[in-house]
Structure formats: structure tokens, C-alpha cells
Amino acid sequence: xxxxxxxxxxxxxxxxxxxxxxxxxxxxxxxxxxxxxxxxxxxxxxxxxxxxxxxxxxxxxxxxxxxxxxxxxxxxxxxxxxxxxxxxxxxxxxxxxxxxxxxxxxxxxxxxxxxxxxxxxxxxxxxxxxxxxxxxxxxxxxxxxxxxxxxxxxxxxxxxxxxxxxxxxxxxxxxxxxxxxxxxxxxxxxxxxxxxxxxxxxxxxxxxxxxxxxxxxxxxxxxxxxxxxxxxxxxxxxxxxxxx
Amino acid sequence: xxxxxxxxxxxxxxxxxxxxxxxxxxxxxxxxxxxxxxxxxxxxxxxxxxxxxxxxxxxxxxxxxxxxxxxxxxxxxxxxxxxxxxxxxxxxxxxxxxxxxxxxxxxxxxxxxxxxxxxxxxxxxxxxxxxxxxxxxxxxxxxxxxxxxxxxxxxxxxxxxxxxxxxxxxxxxxxxxxxxxxxxxxxxxxxxxxxxxxxxxxxxxxxxxxxxxxxxxxxxxxxxxxxxxxxxxxxxxxxxxxxxxxxxxxxxxxxxxxxxxxxxxxxxxxxxxxxxxxxxxxxxxxxxxxxxxxxxxxxxxxxxxxxxxxxxxxxxxxxxxxxxxxxxxxxxxxxxxxxxxxxxxxxxxxxxxxxxxxxxxxxxxxxxxxxxxxxxxxxxxxxxxxxxxxxxxxxxxxxxxxxxxxxxxxxxxxxxxxxxxxxxxxxxxxxxxxxxxxxxxxxxxxxxxxxxxxxxxxxxxxxxxxxxxxxxxxxxxxxxxxxxxxxxxxxxxxxxxxxx
Amino acid sequence: xxxxxxxxxxxxxxxxxxxxxxxxxxxxxxxxxxxxxxxxxxxxxxxxxxxxxxxxxxxxxxxxxxxxxxxxxxxxxxxxxxxxxxxxxxxxxxxxxxxxxxxxx
Numbered sequence: 001x002x003x004x005x006x007x008x009x010x011x012x013x014x015x016x017x018x019x020x021x022x023x024x025x026x027x028x029x030x031x032x033x034x035x036x037x038x039x040x041x042x043x044x045x046x047x048x049x050x051x052x053x054x055x056x057x058x059x060x061x062x063x064x065x066x067x068x069x070x071x072x073x074x075x076x077x078x079x080x081x082x083x084x085x086x087x088x089x090x091x092x093x094x095x096x097x098x099x100x101x102x103x104x105x106x107x108x109x110x111x112x113x114x115x116x117x118x119x120x121x122x123x124x125x126x127x128x129x130x131x132x133x134x135x136x137x138x139x140x141x142x143x144x145x146x147x148x149x150x151x152x153x154x155x156x157x158x159x160x161x162x163x164x165x166x167x168x169x170x171x172x173x174x175x176x177x178x179x180x181x182x183x184x185x186x187x188x189x190x191x192x193x194x195x196x197x198x199x200x201x202x203x204x205x206x207x208x209x210x211x212x213x214x215x216x217x218x219x220x221x222x223x224x225x226x227x228x229x230x231x232x233x234x235x236x237x238x239x240x241x242x243x244x
Numbered sequence: 245x246x247x248x249x250x251x252x253x254x255x256x257x258x259x260x261x262x263x264x265x266x267x268x269x270x271x272x273x274x275x276x277x278x279x280x281x282x283x284x285x286x287x288x289x290x291x292x293x294x295x296x297x298x299x300x301x302x303x304x305x306x307x308x309x310x311x312x313x314x315x316x317x318x319x320x321x322x323x324x325x326x327x328x329x330x331x332x333x334x335x336x337x338x339x340x341x342x343x344x345x346x347x348x349x350x351x352x353x354x355x356x357x358x359x360x361x362x363x364x365x366x367x368x369x370x371x372x373x374x375x376x377x378x379x380x381x382x383x384x385x386x387x388x389x390x391x392x393x394x395x396x397x398x399x400x401x402x403x404x405x406x407x408x409x410x411x412x413x414x415x416x417x418x419x420x421x422x423x424x425x426x427x428x429x430x431x432x433x434x435x436x437x438x439x440x441x442x443x444x445x446x447x448x449x450x451x452x453x454x455x456x457x458x459x460x461x462x463x464x465x466x467x468x469x470x471x472x473x474x475x476x477x478x479x480x481x482x483x484x485x486x487x488x489x490x491x492x493x494x495x496x497x498x499x500x501x502x503x504x505x506x507x508x509x510x511x512x513x514x515x516x517x518x519x520x521x522x523x524x525x526x527x528x529x530x531x532x533x534x535x536x537x538x539x540x541x542x543x544x545x546x547x548x549x550x551x552x553x554x555x556x557x558x559x560x561x562x563x564x565x566x567x568x569x570x571x572x573x574x575x576x577x578x579x580x581x582x583x584x585x586x587x588x589x590x591x592x593x594x595x596x597x598x599x600x601x602x603x604x605x606x607x608x609x610x611x612x613x614x615x616x617x618x619x620x621x622x623x624x625x626x627x628x629x630x631x632x633x634x635x636x637x638x639x640x641x642x643x644x645x646x647x648x649x650x651x652x653x654x655x656x657x658x659x660x661x662x663x664x665x666x667x668x669x670x671x672x673x674x675x676x677x678x679x680x681x682x683x684x685x686x687x688x689x690x691x692x693x694x695x696x697x698x699x700x701x702x703x704x705x706x707x708x709x710x711x712x713x714x715x716x717x718x719x720x721x722x723x724x725x726x727x728x729x730x731x732x733x734x735x736x737x738x739x740x741x742x743x744x
Numbered sequence: 745x746x747x748x749x750x751x752x753x754x755x756x757x758x759x760x761x762x763x764x765x766x767x768x769x770x771x772x773x774x775x776x777x778x779x780x781x782x783x784x785x786x787x788x789x790x791x792x793x794x795x796x797x798x799x800x801x802x803x804x805x806x807x808x809x810x811x812x813x814x815x816x817x818x819x820x821x822x823x824x825x826x827x828x829x830x831x832x833x834x835x836x837x838x839x840x841x842x843x844x845x846x847x848x849x
Contacts, residue, residue: 010772017770024769028762034435034460035754035791044441044796044804048314061802065809069314072307076378076390077813079262080397083371084820086269087401088827090364092834137812171266178266182259191255193309221823224830314806386810393817397824404828409835416828417841420777423821424768427784430814431761434788437807438754438795 057199059131066135067203071192075181078174078210081217085170089226103153111149118146126211130200136173136207140214147219159219160227166216173213177206253292254305254318257328257377260285265370275366276343282370283339286377287332294325294729302733304383313442319383321733326586326726327380327507330593333715334499335373341601341708342369342492345608361405361490368405372398372496379504385433385516386443388508389426392472396422399501402493403485414484421471421481425505428468432461449515458520465512473505475562476536483543483555491604494551498558498600499593506565506589513569514582518737526569533566534669541676545683550603550613553680554596557639560673561592567654567666574661578738583727584653590726591646591719595638598713602632605705606688609698615684620692627706629688634713636681638720641674646719753794760787772840774829778822785818 013021049061049069056064066074122143129135150156160166180202181192189195194202264282268275297303302321311317320328346362375394382388400422404415437443439457452458474482486497513521540560547553568585572578605628606621607613622629638645641652651670658667764784768777789811796807833839 020769021766024762024766027765028758030456030463031431031460031758031761032755034456035438035758036751037456038438038751038754038795038798040748041798041800042438042441042795043799043801044437045313045806046799046802046804049805050802052310052314061805062808062812065805066812068308069310070316070386070806070809070813072316073387073390073809073813076375076387076394077816079265079371079374080390080394080817080820082266082269083368083394083397083401084824086364086367086371087397087824090360090368090401091404091407091827091831137816167270171269174262175266178259178263182255185252185255190305190309191252191259191307193307218819221819221827224823224827386813390813390817393821397820400824400828404831407831412828412831412835413841416774416825416832419821419825419828420768420781423781423825424765424784427761427781427788431788431791434792434795434807434810437810438791438798 055196055199057194057196057201057203058129060129060133060135062133063129063135063203067206068192068194068199071181075174075177075192078177078213081214082170082174085217085220088221088224092225103155107149107153111153111155115146115149118142118149122146122211122215126207129207130204136210136214139207140211141218143211143215144218144222147215148222151219151223160223163227166220166227169212169216170220171213173206173210176209180206248292249296249299251292252305253289253296254303254320254381256289257286257293257381258374260289261370261374261377265367265374268366268370272363275362276339276347279366279370280336280339280343283332283335283373286373287336290325290328290332290377293320294329297321297325297732298729312444312447316387317383317444317446318381319446320381322730323507323510323586323734324380325732326590326730327503328377330503330590331373331376331380331500334496334593334597334712337708337712338492338495338597338601339369341495341705342366344702344704344708345490345492345604357407360407365402365405365490365492368398368402369492369496372402372501376500376504380507383445384443385436385445385448389430389433392426392429392504392508395501395504396426396472399497403489403497405493406488406490408488410484411488414481414488417481418485421478425468425472428464428471429508430468432463432465432468435461435464445511445516449518452517452519454520458517462512462517462520466509469505469509469512470532473502473509473562474559475532475566476539476559477532479536479540479559479562482559483552486555486558487549487551491600491607494555494604495597495600498555499597502558502562503589503593506562510568510585514572514735514737518735523570523573526573529566530570530666533563533569534666536560536563536566537669537673538563538676541673541680544680545676548614548616550606550615550618550684551600553615553684554599554603557599557677557680558596560676561588561596561639564588564651564654564670564673567658567670571654571657571661571663571666572738574657574663577657577660579731579734580653580660581657582734582738583730584650584657586730587646587653587719587723587726588650591638591650591716594712594716594719595635595645595647598631598709598716599635599639601705601709601712602628602635605701605709606632608705609701611699615687618684618687619690620688622688623691624698625701625706627710628701629685631706631709631713632688633681633685634710634717636677636685638713638716640677640681644720645717646723647716649720649723748798750794750798753797754791757787757789757791757794760784760790762787774832774839774841778825778829781825782818782822785814789814 056068058064122139125134125139260282264278267278297320305318307316375391379391400415400419403418404412440451471478486494537560540556544553544556568581571581609625638647641647654670761784764780767780792807792811796804
């Protein structure tokens with residue numbers, strides 16, 4: 001056996017593994033055979049999606065599918081993002097920032113150049129999503145990169161120490177999405193049935209709020225635990241240490 | 245009155261718990277009240293929806309107004325309404341129980357852990373409820389995948405909430421199983437979309453033809469759901485995950501979460517793939533169920549810990565649900581078997597929640613849940629032991645409980661189609677259930693001279709368990725309404741030509 | 745039968761799914777299991793992108809939207825799984841799942 005926590009793993013081909021391999025190969029063969037019998041050309045829903053594009057409020061069919069046709073999927077997906085952070089926070093407390101090495105001068109001067117550009121790119125991706133590939137998820141991923149860089153250089157204490165604001169920003173995307181989804185029902189529409197004239201504006205509103213939440217969520221997953229906030233520290237002093 | 249009839253209740257079933265998830269995350273101190281209010285609010289929405297469906301038949305609701313094939317539809321028929329009613333009832337009872345459970349500071353040593361659990365239980369549970377309600381209402385197989393993931397993440401985080409070694413390890417195993425199951429399901433969805441260019445359940449049902457594509461999609465999706473639904477022999481992850489969670493979580497996981505996978509399997513089998521499934525695959529699923537009943541009960545019989553016993557009983561009871569597949573093969577008894585199995589889900593949900601809550605009370609009072617050391621617990625906790633016994637009556641299937649009616653209908657279907665093997669199995673499973681329930685009660689009712697020091701158990705916790713166990717027993721007396729509702733929008737494949 | 749480009753990608757998706765599944769079952773280290781799940785997921789996403797690519801005149805946007813949803817879910821799953829694996833390591837001292845851990849109180 002190898003060291004208990006090294007990445008190395010026992011890779012010998014035991015009889016059990018041979019059986020697993022045969023099973024997996026059979027599965028792959030059967031699936032491959034099925035895939036070969038797919039119809040050679042199928043436009044799927046592309047024609048319908050393009051025909052309705054002028055009613056969707058955006059010019060990029062993928063954004064239309066994500067935020068309008070199948071917007072309800074995306075609503076729950078934003079909920080999944082928030083849920084993942086709550087799940088991770090319920091498990092563990094973040095490593096204190098002091099555990100990191102002091103940032104090297106090279107990293108710091110690199111960041112001075114690259115961070116403003118990344119923020120700009122995130123905004124650009126958000127804006128361009130309405131007529132070309134891009135959108136809140138892509139922009140959010142870049143913005144999360146900014147937060148990860150700040151983390152790596154030990155500069156992000158301000159972000160993770162204000163837990164009230166942090167929570168507020170994390171739920172912002174889902175809250176705005178739900179508010180819009182339910183708000184449009186007041187005009188007699190169905191859930192998420194944007195009025196045609198305002199569809200583009202409402203989608204941009206949802207995406208802007210989602211951008212912030214997505215970026216913070218991804219960065220929170222990277223940090224990997226809840227921040228030591230005022231509330232936590234006060235309850236920790238009352239109740240002894242947090243469960244380990 | 246018109247508002248009651250036309251309001252989009254099914255939207256509120258999803259939006260209310262989702263919003264409560266946000267609020268309970270933001271406002272920790274008010275979280276129990278927000279949670280209970282949201283459980284009550286969802287219950288009202290479910291009641292409104294049930295009234296609509298009973299009044300005017302199955303509903304469809306196109307989110308975003310796009311409709312099939314571009315948009316996502318929600319739908320409510322007899323089956324989904326019954327599932328929603330089940331989750332609403334359990335939600336209210338468990339929320340009340342949990343509000344008390346997590347704020348009970350009697351166990352002083354657990355204080356820090358409880359403050360932590362209280363802070364995270366509520367948002368996770370609210371998202372779990374939203375995922376569950378969304379799943380029961382979805383008419384779109386890709387959306388089913390999204391709700392499955394929402395449900396799975398919430399369930400895994402809740403299972404890990406206790407934070408102890410056994411709970412964390414069980415949750416890790418649960419997460420790996422849950423994620424791989426979802427990916428199998430998603431691959432099936434992708435193949436169906438590639439072949440038929442739609443992901444709507446009803447639209448697909450009209451298009452799916454037997455062939456390699458449909459077979460592989462069915463195999464992938466069924467495999468994913470069987471592993472997520474802990475069907476024997478893929479049940480290995482369930483007992484530790486359910487037994488090591490905090491009590492309200494155990495109840496939710498056992499009563500509701502595993503049922504979600506079974507619900508999707510029903511939808512796939514009887515609607516989407518009704519033209520594809522064969523008697524041989526139905527018998528295969530039935531045999532898995534038989535294995536679950538025998539193995540799960542046998543394991544329950546020799547578990548040292550009460551909560552593990554209850555968890556293995558879930559494995560066994562899930563086996564009964566799989567009998568629906570072989571027993572609906574005979575057209576004459578198909579409707580009986582179908583009603584029996586859905587009724588079984590309802591009865592088991594009430595009984596199992598009650599049993600886990602009662603077991604939790606017992607463990608809370610005694611400070612442990614070793615069955616052998618529970619002598620005399622009845623003297624201290626008569627209500628909880630009564631709840632355990634009543635829930636046991638439903639699990640065994642004694643009249644007049646809900647479990648009795650469900651098993652009776654299953655037996656009718658088995659005997660009506662001359663399937664004596666399945667009938668014997670159903671009876672054998674009941675005998676085993678008698679044995680493992682009595683094993684607990686034997687110890688609980690043993691009189692002891694000197695009562696051991698026990699923790700106080702809040703009244704609310706005892707009464708929530710008792711109320712649910714009473715409901716499980718009384719379900720047998722009000723079977724007519726649910727069975728009638730179940731025929732609203734029942735899939736065509738279970739209606740025999742003579743019965744429609 | 746000529747091998748259409750989309751078919752090549754679709755079959756590669758099936759292959760990735762199978763490789764991931766093998767590693768998920770056969771490997772014991774939790775990081776490898778989590779990576780295996782990611783490989784499986786990538787296989788499904790590749791398959792979805794391949795069938796979107798098959799469409800004429802433009803690529804089908806609906807599977808692309810599904811892949812976007814799938815990726816986000818997969819990122820969340822990885823984050824949660826890593827946090828949980830870390831907890832497993834801190835509580836058991838090892839990055840593997842113990843064989844028999846049902847009865848631990």
C-alpha cells in the first residue's frame with residue numbers, strides 16, 4: 001500500500017478490477033452502439049429557438065435558451081450555487097488567511113496589472129452575452145478569478161470578514177431572479193414570462209445580480225469554509241469552540 | 245373563490261420554500277419561525293393545488309409562457325398531488341419537531357454543536373423542500389435532473405450536519421453515489437434529446453420507440469435512479485447516512501428523499517418508456533425488491549442500534565415499492581397494484597417519519613440508542629414508545645393502518661394475477677417486520693426497578709412523533725379519497741381496456 | 745458508413761464517461777473519485793455539445809444551455825465534495841472511505 005494521503009494510488013489490476021473493467025467496457029460498447037444509431041442530422045430545437053429569438057429580448061440564442069426559454073432551469077441552478085456554499089459552510093470553517101505565505105512582490109505587481117483588466121473583461125462578458133457568446137456565468141467565472149488571486153496573495157481579508165455583506169451578496173442573484181420571476185406574474189403573466197418590451201432589460205438585471213453572486217460563490221467554494229465573522233466569534237466565545 | 249380556483253398554486257409550492265431558503269440563511273435567529281411558516285405556506289399552496297386538480301383534472305403550466313418543446317412545463321396530476329401532500333404533511337411535522345430539537349439546550353455538552361446545526365439546518369432543509377416540490381411538479385426530464393441535484397446537495401449536507409466521523413464518512417459515500425446516479429440520469433436525458441429533440445415527458449412518451457437508443461436511455465436512467473433510491477443491492481450507502489444524521493434529518497431522508505427517485509422511476513416506467521419496457525425487466529426489478537425486503541429485514545433484525553434498525557427497515561420497505569413493476573404486468577390487476585404502491589409510499593412516509601422521530605426521542609432521553617440497553621424506557625417516554633409501536637403497526641401492515649391497506653391491495657393484485665410467489669414474499673416481509681418491531685418493544689416494555697437518569701424530552705417532540713404515527717394508522721380508514729385522486733391523470737399504460 | 749465529426753465527439757463522450765466510471769469504482773483515494781466524477785460529467789457534456797453541433801444551419805442552442813447548467817452544477821458538486829473529503833480527512837486521518845463504518849456512533 002502507498003502512503004495514506006499521498007495522491008499515489010494502488011493501480012494493480014486485481015481480479016475485481018478486471019471485472020469492473022469488463023463491465024465498464026460492455027457498458028461503453030452498448031452505449032457506443034446506441035449512439036451510432038442516432039439520426040445523422042437533426043436540427044433539434046435550433047429552428048424553433050431561432051424563430052422565437054425576436055421574442056426573447058436577446059440576440060444570442062444560447063442566452064435566450066439559458067435565461068428565457070429554459071430560464072426556470074437557470075433559476076434552480078442559481079439556487080444550487082447558493083446551496084453549495086451553504087453546504088460547504090455547514091461543513092467547515094475556512095482556513096485563516098494567515099495560513100498563507102506572504103504574497104511575493106512578483107505576484108503583487110502582476111495583480112496590479114491584471115486585476116483591473118479582469119474586472120473589465122468580466123463586465124464585457126456580461127454585456128456581450130445578449131448578442132454573442134458570453135453572459136453572467138462566464139463573467140462570473142472571470143470575476144471569481146479576481147477573488148482567487150486576492151486570496152492567493154492574502155489580500156482578501158476585507159471580503160471574507162464582513163459576513164453580513166457576504167451573505168447578502170451571495171443571495172443577491174437568486175433573490176433578484178425570484179423577484180423578477182414572480183414580479184412578472186403581477187401583470188397577469190406566468191412565472192418568468194417577461195413582458196416582451198422589457199425582456200432584454202430584465203434579463204440584464206438578472207444577469208448583473210447573478211454575476212456578483214456567481215463570482216462570490218465560486219470564490220467561496222475555493223476558500224472552502226465559512227468565514228470567521230463577528231457573529232461566529234461571539235458565539236464561539238459563548239459556546240466554546242466550533243465543532244471540529 | 246375564483247382566486248382559490250385560478251391562483252397558480254403550483255408556482256407557490258416551489259417559490260415559497262426557495263425564498264425561505266434565502267431568508268433562513270440571512271436571518272439565523274428567526275430561522276425556525278421562517279421555516280415553520282414556509283412549511284405551513286407550502287402546505288396551503290399544496291391544498292389549493294389539490295383542490296384545483298380534484299375539481300378540474302390534471303393541470304399543465306408553461307413556465308415563461310413558451311410551452312413545449314422550447315420551454316419547461318410544470319404539471320400536476322393525481323400522483324404528483326399525492327406526493328406533494330405527503331411532503332407537505334411531513335414538512336410541517338418535522339419543522340415543528342426540528343424547531344424544538346435544535347433549540348433544546350438541555351444537553352449542555354452539545355450546545356456549540358447544536359448552535360451550529362441550528363444555523364445550517366434551516367436553509368438546507370428549505371432548499372431540500374423546494375427541490376422536492378419542484379421535482380414532483382416537473383414535466384421536463386432535464387429539469388428533473390436539476391431538481392435531483394438540488395435535492396441531492398441539500399440531502400448530503402444535511403446528512404453531514406452532525407459532524408461526527410461516522411456521519412461525515414456516510415455523507416461522503418452518499419455524495420459520490422448521488423452524483424454518479426445523477427450523471428447516469430443526465431446521460432439518459434442527453435440520449436433521449438439527441439434522438440427525439442425534446443425533453444418533455446409527455447411529448448417524449450408519444451415519440452419513444454423500442455430500439456437501442458430507448459433501451460440505453462432507459463438502462464442509464466433506471467440505473468441512476470436505482471442507486472439514488474437505494475434499491476437492493478445498491479442500498480449500501482443508505483443505512484449509515486440515515487442513521488448518523490440528526491433525528492429530523494434522518495426522518496426527512498428516509499421518508500421523502502428516497503421516494504423522489506422512486507417517483508421519477510414510476511414516471512419513466514409507466515409514461516415515458518411504456519412502449520419500451522418488457523415483462524422480463526419488470527420481473528428483474530421485482531426480484532431486486534424481493535432481495536431488498538429479505539436482506540433489509542434480516543439486517544434490521546440484528547442491528548445493535550435503534551436508528552440503524554429503522555434505517556434498514558427503510559431498505560426493506562423500499563423493496564415493496566419495486567413490486568409494482570411485476571404486478572402491473574397483468575392488465576386486470578394493474579390499477580390495484582399501482583394504487584397499492586403509491587399508497588405504500590404515503591403510508592411508509594408517515595410511519596417512517598414517526599418511527600425516526602420516536603427513535604430520536606428515545607436516543608435523546610437515554611443518551612444512546614443501543615437497543616439492548618433500552619429496558620424500561622416506556623416508563624419515562626410512554627408517548628414516544630406509543631408512537632414507535634403505532635408506526636410499527638403500519639410498517640408491519642396490521643389493520644386499520646395505511647400499511648395494511650397498501651399491502652392488502654398488493655396482495656389482491658398478486659393473487660388476482662396468480663402470482664403466488666410475490667404474495668408469499670409480501671407476507672414473509674410482514675413477519676420479518678413483526679420480528680424487528682417486537683425486538684425493540686420487548687426491551688422498551690421490560691420493567692426495571694431503578695429508573696436510569698434520563699434527559700428531558702420536550703413535549704412538542706413527543707407529540708409530533710405521536711401525531712404522525714396516528715396519521716399512519718388512520719390512513720387506512722381514509723384510503724378512498726387518495727385512491728380516487730390517484731386515478732386523476734393516471735398513465736394510460738396501467739388502465740386495462742376493461743377498466744377505463 | 746462515414747464517420748461524421750459529431751459522431752467522433754459523441755463516441756469520445758461515451759468513452760470519457762466509461763473511463764470516469766471505472767476510476768470512480770476502482771480507485772479508493774477520494775480525490776481520484778472526485779476527479780473521476782468530473783471526467784464522467786465531461787463525457788456527458790461532450791456528448792451534448794456533439795449533438796448540438798450536428799444541427800443545421802446553426803448549432804442547437806438548447807443542449808448548449810443544458811451543458812452550461814450541467815457545468816455549474818458540476819462545479820458546485822466538486823466544491824461540496826472537496827469540502828466533504830477534507831472533513832473526512834480531518835476526522836478519520838485518511839483520504840479514503842473506511843470499509844466498514846456503519847456502526848460508529
